[in-house]
Amino acid sequence: MPMASTLHGSLANKLPSNVSCTHLDLGAVDWQSALTELKAMGATFLTVWGADNCGRDNGYSIHAAFLTSAGVEVLSHRIENVANPSYPSIAPLFPAASRMERATRDLLGIASTGPDRQPDQRGWYRHNGWPANTYPLRHNNPHLEPRAPNPGPDNPYPFVQVEGDGVHEIAVGPVHAGTIEPGHFRFSVVGEKVIRLEERLGYTHKGVAKLFETLSQKQGHRLAARLSGDSAVAFSWAYCAAIEAITAATVPPRAVYLRALALEHERLANHLGDLGALGNDAGFSFGLTQFSRLKEDLLRANLEAFGERYLFNYILPGGVALNLPQSVYAHLVHLYRALDYEVAGMQSIYDEHGGLQDRFRETGLLSHGLALSLGAIGLVARASGIGRDLRVDHPWAPYDKMATQMVLETGGDVAARVLVRFREIYESLRLCRALLADLSHNSIEATPVACDLAVAEPNRLGIGLIEGWRGPVMIALETGADGAVRRCHSHDPSWQNWPLIEHAIIDNIVPDFPLINKSFNLSYSGQDG
Amino acid sequence: MFTILSRMIHTGILTEPLPTVAVGAPSTEALQRSLWKVLGRALCIRHVDAGSCNGCELEIQALNNPYYNIEGTGIKFVASPRHADLLLVTGPVSVNMEGALRRTYDAIPDPKLVVAVGDCGACGGIFGQSYASWGSIANVIPVNHTVTGCPPTPAALLAGILQAIAASGAEV
Numbered sequence: 043m044p045m046a047s048t049l050h051g052s053l054a055n056k057l058p059s060n061v062s063c064t065h066l067d068l069g070a071v072d073w074q075s076a077l078t079e080l081k082a083m084g085a086t087f088l089t090v091w092g093a094d095n096c097g098r099d100n101g102y103s104i105h106a107a108f109l110t111s112a113g114v115e116v117l118s119h120r121i122e123n124v125a126n127p128s129y130p131s132i133a134p135l136f137p138a139a140s141r142m143e144r145a146t147r148d149l150l151g152i153a154s155t156g157p158d159r160q161p162d163q164r165g166w167y168r169h170n171g172w173p174a175n176t177y178p179l180r181h182n183n184p185h186l187e188p189r190a191p192n193p194g195p196d197n198p199y200p201f202v203q204v205e206g207d208g209v210h211e212i213a214v215g216p217v218h219a220g221t222i223e224p225g226h227f228r229f230s231v232v233g234e235k236v237i238r239l240e241e242r243l244g245y246t247h248k249g250v251a252k253l254f255e256t257l258s259q260k261q262g263h264r265l266a267a268r269l270s271g272d273s274a275v276a277f278s279w280a281y282c283a284a285i286e287a288i289t290a291a292t293v294p295p296r297a298v299y300l301r302a303l304a305l306e307h308e309r310l311a312n313h314l315g316d317l318g319a320l321g322n323d324a325g326f327s328f329g330l331t332q333f334s335r336l337k338e339d340l341l342r343a344n345l346e347a348f349g350e351r352y353l354f355n356y357i358l359p360g361g362v363a364l365n366l367p368q369s370v371y372a373h374l375v376h377l378y379r380a381l382d383y384e385v386a387g388m389q390s391i392y393d394e395h396g397g398l399q400d401r402f403r404e405t406g407l408l409s410h411g412l413a414l415s416l417g418a419i420g421l422v423a424r425a426s427g428i429g430r431d432l433r434v435d436h437p438w439a440p441y442d443k444m445a446t447q448m449v450l451e452t453g454g455d456v457a458a459r460v461l462v463r464f465r466e467i468y469e470s471l472r473l474c475r476a477l478l479a480d481l482s483h484n485s486i487e488a489t490p491v492a493c494d495l496a497v498a499e500p501n502r503l504g505i506g507l508i509e510g511w512r513g514p515v516m517i518a519l520e521t522g523a524d525g526a527v528r529r530c531h532s533h534d535p536s537w538q539n540w541p542l543i544e545h546a547i548i549d550n551i552v553p554d555f556p557l558i559n560k561s562f563n564l565s566y567s568g569q570d571g
Numbered sequence: 572m573f574t575i576l577s578r579m580i581h582t583g584i585l586t587e588p589l590p591t592v593a594v595g596a597p598s599t600e601a602l603q604r605s606l607w608k609v610l611g612r613a614l615c616i617r618h619v620d621a622g623s624c625n626g627c628e629l630e631i632q633a634l635n636n637p638y639y640n641i642e643g644t645g646i647k648f649v650a651s652p653r654h655a656d657l658l659l660v661t662g663p664v665s666v667n668m669e670g671a672l673r674r675t676y677d678a679i680p681d682p683k684l685v686v687a688v689g690d691c692g693a694c695g696g697i698f699g700q701s702y703a704s705w706g707s708i709a710n711v712i713p714v715n716h717t718v719t720g721c722p723p724t725p726a727a728l729l730a731g732i733l734q735a736i737a738a739s740g741a742e743v
Contacts, residue, residue, distance in 0.1 A: 171702075172666065216668065217652075224671065246622045246667070247703050248701070248704050249701045265697055268626070271626025331636075338636050351724065352629065390574070567624045
């Protein structure tokens, strides 16, 4: 990207990645102006992370990644003030950064500073489980391992209060009524109408960033697959893409195609599950029954094709765990045809069902303008008219040969998010058929399905970026000496989209919240880390 | 309405027999009878995610699909711990969920059956013990039965739930 390199006189380096990725090392002043420029050119904010480099170069560092029309732009800034580390906040320009900055402060004690108002000082990851002013990602924190003394009951969390006649609060969670993940929602309502929602997450924080540092580069994919179970393929692929880019590995073409097949199966499984649950949340249990059987058919085919129902162990550095058994081709062809037919039939039932459409339409509206200004990404953005899909915009292998069609809807309501899922199912099935045809015609080299990786040089930063079913998932991996992981930052698109639900719910009624929440279907675990 | 009905008829009944457990393969009717004998009603399960990656949740949800049809056997998931006989817990227990898990456990009426789900629930799994994770469920609340797997299959979950009931005294 020419802009920053010419304007700041800093030379943009290429970073190892599966997509085009440039890197700028900036001072605090340049950091601020690079943010301003990225905002002006319409970049999408992806993620921010910090690192403790005190042992190596006497300071901390802060990094931020953005999606631009050219690819990924990574900004880095070295923080020399070790006593009081801070950096100029990203949130005033890119509001999606706000919670990530709070999480960075909880983990590393690096604070963001605003130009005019103080950033939110409340903790995000640290509820009360470990002592204040103790930062897990700082090195030399022996008293944090393995069990911290529990300082006592939860601190009260200062939710923003809404005052006025007839306003009352409804507190929901962290344990919810269904088989779902934990998080807290605080509604301020008048009658049935929601006038404010505030989320508090971080309940499933498991310290994955710290855990990555205890694993070797060749083990990290196992943890990556378990960051958010519904996105196991996307995260493990992103991790492998990063380490393979750093070591300049040549992954066998057959493995690349198999990874894409696995990724599309993951998209299909989640979309099928969501469409059923969305029908059910609107009182149409027939939808849940039908879609949950279709999903089960797909999971059973996964077991046959990839050796497991959920692909936690399929993608590994250098390739995949198994070749596709010969016996499974005919079954998959049949499955794709059946799914196409069944889902199209279900779509016409959903479309023509008055009661269902009444619940879906104009519910949980996220306008194009709001989605754009708050930095929505992934499926949710595509339902609000923001056409971004890495498989289309920055296709990595094998998507560079697939001519993936972008699915775009403009409604911004639950109905639009339902429609995006239906249409993405058809497109995924088309991709699956094309991938399977390539695999079965031996048009690409048969076996092997994995290669050995060279030992990575220490202190190399690599980026893996994969369009999962929910949106782009990212792994930023920095190598240590002797095959160790120095720092690994994972990013789930739920970070961007969680705050959007707080807006989409406004003026809707409380009973529509489960429906709206499901139409986003965001990950708690992926966000909580 | 016609298309919905015709699709139902076309789909037919997909429910499969219950999995074989250590004490033999119960028929659905036999299981319903023994549940009736012990509880006098359906077995009610409350699920708590104490910090899982959400993989186990996906397989627990699958228990409700037409193939496993857990409600057809007289077992159902309930929204409140006050209504529950059995607590199904996933995760390693994150330190941020410890309090909520303990409160949920306390809210369940006696006798409390607890089934820990997944490798993480059994031993902490890949997450182990750290500043943010207490590891296995048994480190925080008493556990009656464990179902391993990453994630365990719906059949394994169903078998685990049946074993927990059998061990508690119902003649499955």
